[in-house]
Amino acid sequence: MNRRDSLKALGLIAAGSGVLASSCKPESKQNGVDANENAATDTDKLPGVQEFEHERNKQLHAETFFTKHEMATITVLADIIIPEDESSASASQAEVPAFIEFIVKDMPSNKTPMRGGLKWMDIQCQKSYGNVFIKCKKEQQIDLVDKIAYPDKATPEMQQGVAFFSLMRNLTSSGFYTSELGVKAIGYQGNKPGVWNGVPAEVLKEHGFDTESFFG
């Protein structure tokens, strides 16, 4: 079978994959706060997924971990980390809060650091600004985030916040840049059948490599 035959064989498969992909697409929502209510529907079992994995996914989707208040806080924080700007949509537009709800149930070691970290932030805000994080003014929220977003300049009493923010930032970037919007935003061009003929000539030239020899 040559490459054309491969692609033909794959064409049939790709059509099936498209159907499944669209049925997995989360419904659009204003924000991720009530994501749990829809989450159970995006659990179609793909071929090649083992029964126990599918059951586990369904079970995790059916559980709720974060409270409404926590989800609202996660949503505000996620959008501070990945805001909407000229380069892309925001974290909540890409359903990142729902992803975070799922992933802490999937990796339970994140449950306490997340729950405790959110509470830590509310306590800090209560002390400094007299309100929980989501009820603070935007400048107050940013003021706190500035104290915990830069590990090397954070003060010792902010260290727990730094650890929490680092976890929150990683979960947010994971959730966003693996979503359909995020994959586009990062500029990933692959995952499609093609032919690899090496680095494009203009890129080789830009980096000072020879376009003819195998090792540039």
Added chain:
Amino acid sequence: MSNYQIKENPEVYDAIVVGSGAGGGMAGYILANAGLKVLMLEAGPFFDPAKDALQLRWPWESPRRGASTTRPFGDFDAAFGGWQLDGEPYSKAAGTEFEWFRARMLGGRTNHWGRISLRMGPDDFKPTDGVTEEWPISYDEVKPFYDRVDRMIGVYGSVEGIRNEPDGIFMKPPKPRLNELYISKGAKKAGVPVIPGRGAVLTESSSEIKGRGTCFYCGQCGRSCKVYADFSSSSCLVIPAMKTGNLKVIDNAMVREILTNDEGLAIGVSYVNTTDLSEYSVKGKTVILGASACESARLMLNSKSKAHPAGAGNSSGLVGKYLHDSTGASLSGFLPQLLDRKRYNEDGAGSVHIYSPWWGDNAKLKFPRGYHIEYGGGLHMPSYGFLNWVPNVNGSVPGKDGQAQQRGGYGSALKEDYRRFYGANVGMAGRGTALARKDNYCEIDPNSVDKFGIPVLRFHYKWASEEVEQAKHMQETFQSIMHEMGAVITSTIPGADTSYGLEAPGKIIHEGGTTRMGNDPKTSVLNKWGQAHDCKNLYVVDAGPFVQQGDKNLTWTILALSMRTAEYILSEKNKLNS
């Protein structure tokens, strides 16, 4: 268990093959094509990459975005299993370590492996270092089988003429990615050779290979290939062998014991159906074990009888001994030259594009043998955690505006850093020769059984100074390559306190040596054909027969030796018939 009974199959097969990975698959393929009636027993479910591969799925099609919660190499990886299986434990003697990876599925671990297909060389079969032991066979005896495996399965690579890195019959290798060009340049400056990779992926069509597609460069061999463009035992050996009508596969069949008669010959095996727990026995004239080095050893040790009081094939007492994995250590960094790089599809092939064969002069080193280096990085498909390194290192270079910046951050500036650093990462990993030692071994744990009531393995494995010295050398080499290519190292450089990042034995998933071959029945389990010295119709075709592996990944040698063993079985049968 009031109605406990063993269902006996009255049919006598010419051969029973236990396991469907590289070794079992090749033996089954050769024997079925020669007209023998073959029964293959696989502990896991049937798996056909054409239907079951998660190839071309997008990260958002996994609720955990490809994270490794239930599969060690991520949600889309093809391996059903991992280092821990529910209800199938193993133990470790105090103060020792071993991690045992098992894939329970048709094709076993060949569905997800890296397809890195290296031949062992003349010095791997007949070492000259004065420390490691020699095989009863030479490279020249195995070469014709490597050649046939190359033609039958297909491998890309380049003819280099390196003495202990023998060339094969190669298809064209994929060209390097951009980071790989930088690596090659840096490595050469550091005195480390880099050559095109060698992988079991069809980069060309071949008149000798039927029913398989050609690579379309999605870079996802680890998910197994829907058009069979890479080698999996399921797609390339077992499923084609079934089409001869001579090979029958029973899946979800966990073999309990090898059954032997009073003369000590194998007469069949007993197994449990893992889905309904019913018990079966089947008869065969020849029993071939390809269950994986440790699983085959476990099966032999659990098959005790009057004729084989220490387990089938174990009169030497060496079954389970000489267990050895590869050494492994790694280092990561990024290339400032690749910040803000132009985007294009750089998925490439799913096996290695480049690697460094061992180059060192052991006279100057504190360890025998050596290691090769595999390289990574680039504009790969996003998956869980793939940008976590960015906020840790974005302070190590000036911002886009040329100003110094703090690491970490949030908002539009952080988003810009994610985009800027994506694809600039580089990684390197060494894979080296760990010494086969008698005192590194697995045995039956006297105290515990798995969920099927089968006694489990207990491992005793410790690294020694040779392996630690090798890891130290790897780290020094990696740092020198990183330096020469102008990379910033992002991982913590491991020191003596962590044995220089040397992975625990078993983590590289190259275990072998547990049923080693040799000419002397006192110092080996099998003869040079893979046949048990004390049970003439019992053979082992996985990595158990390896006397001492080189730094070359095992699979190509398993395939060549299994083919050789299967043809020996055929020739012995012909002798009996003539």
